[in-house]
Amino acid sequence: xxxxxxxEVSRRAGVAPSALRYYEQQGLVAATRTAGGxxxxxxxxxxxxxxxxxxxxxxxxxxxxxxxxxxxxxxRPPTARDWARLSAxxxxxxxxxxxxxxxxxxxxxxCIGCGCLSLDRCALSNPGDLAARDGAGARxxxxxxxxVPQ
Amino acid sequence: xxxxxxxEVSRRAGVAPSALRYYEQQGLVAATRTAGGxxxxxxxxxxxxxxxxxxxxxxxxxxxxxxxxxxxxxxRPPTARDWARLSAxxxxxxxxxxxxxxxxxxxxxxCIGCGCLSLDRCALSNPGDLAARDGAGARxxxxxxxxVPQ
DNA sequence: GTCTTGGCTCAAGTCCACTTGAGGTCAAGA
DNA sequence: TCTTGACCTCAAGTGGACTTGAGCCAAGAC
Numbered sequence: 001x002x003x004x005x006x007x008e009v010s011r012r013a014g015v016a017p018s019a020l021r022y023y024e025q026q027g028l029v030a031a032t033r034t035a036g037g038x039x040x041x042x043x044x045x046x047x048x049x050x051x052x053x054x055x056x057x058x059x060x061x062x063x064x065x066x067x068x069x070x071x072x073x074x075x076r077p078p079t080a081r082d083w084a085r086l087s088a089x090x091x092x093x094x095x096x097x098x099x100x101x102x103x104x105x106x107x108x109x110x111c112i113g114c115g116c117l118s119l120d121r122c123a124l125s126n127p128g129d130l131a132a133r134d135g136a137g138a139r140x141x142x143x144x145x146x147x148v149p150q
Numbered sequence: 151x152x153x154x155x156x157x158e159v160s161r162r163a164g165v166a167p168s169a170l171r172y173y174e175q176q177g178l179v180a181a182t183r184t185a186g187g188x189x190x191x192x193x194x195x196x197x198x199x200x201x202x203x204x205x206x207x208x209x210x211x212x213x214x215x216x217x218x219x220x221x222x223x224x225x226r227p228p229t230a231r232d233w234a235r236l237s238a239x240x241x242x243x244x245x246x247x248x249x250x251x252x253x254x255x256x257x258x259x260x261c262i263g264c265g266c267l268s269l270d271r272c273a274l275s276n277p278g279d280l281a282a283r284d285g286a287g288a289r290x291x292x293x294x295x296x297x298v299p300q
Numbered sequence: 301g302t303c304t305t306g307g308c309t310c311a312a313g314t315c316c317a318c319t320t321g322a323g324g325t326c327a328a329g330a
Numbered sequence: 331t332c333t334t335g336a337c338c339t340c341a342a343g344t345g346g347a348c349t350t351g352a353g354c355c356a357a358g359a360c
Contacts, residue, residue, distance in 0.1 A: 004331090005306080005307085006306090006307070007306065007307080016348080016349080017213065017306095017307085018348070018349055018350080019347080019349085020309090021309095022347070022348060022349090034282050034307095035310060035356095036307080036308090036352060036355075036356050036357080037307080037308080037309095037355080037356085038307050038308075039307085040309090040355085056347095057254055058254070061346075061347090062346075062347070091255060093192045094251055094254060094255040095255065097251055098252060098255065099246060101244060101247050101251065102248060104207060104208070104244060105241060105244040105245065108208075108237065108240055108241055108244065109241070120346095146337095155336080156336085156337075157336065157337085157339085163315060166318080166319080168318070168319055168320080169317080169319085171338090171339095172317070172318060172319090174319090184326095185326095186325075186326050186327080186337085186338090187325080187326085187337080187338060187339095188326080188336080188337055188338075189337085189338090206317095211316075211317090212316080212317070213316095252343095289334085
């Protein structure tokens, strides 16, 4: 089984070597070592890194990503179905982000006309009206939209 | 002209006193002082803070917000039209964010089926034209959607 | 034999938008 | 007079995801 150096993985995955070392420290990827101490990666690390990147794009933290990766089976290589299971929940997350952004934009459209920027009424400064109708919804909100007035 | 204490502004704007002091240090808001050194704010600071919050929700950094506020006229109080001018450009920004997220979601839809997560082909890990066209430290998502927008 | 390239570790730094803590001042009320 | 509460400054801390720097090692090319 052909192994990859950190430089090769870095180039092929588009992830800096320092980031790869950091991911290893965080328990997201693993590597064996040569006699001299250099990291050697299996090819499968590339798919794992693709997953990490996709999950980051959806807005997951590295901690959440580590937790998701931990549910992969140890005894066999992950299948397409395994990866699909992990990413199935992301759709709701994205839908919610899109919905919140769309409402913010529509609020902007009505606010541009009035220029009010009222602390109480303006949808732009108060996306809380739209988003944080508490419960599960708000948790998935884009960090951009989480700045809700107290 | 009635002036507001930092506590009053904090309660009415929903912004912590420490944040108000920080904003002053960053040149976003101004305050006069009493003989004893306590801050006194004009009522207009409330609208300014509403603007700051709205701009943050759209994804602007404090630096960008400061630049925008600097274009307000000194010689007269800002009108509704002034505020509307400042926020007019935000619509494009929101449209771009929505477009990027929608593309990501649609990529997810096709990826859930195949579970491929290929580094080369997967729309999820490569939201294509949104990706790293700006140099160092670039993640794979539009800068507008980064968790910490610059 | 030495030069270059690529790798290693560990600690510290970076960015942003704040918050926290220590230590002190000021004004009003009991 | 004492106490309380609100306020002040300045320095340092926070969190997430890395990057940077210093100092060192190992293998291949010449």
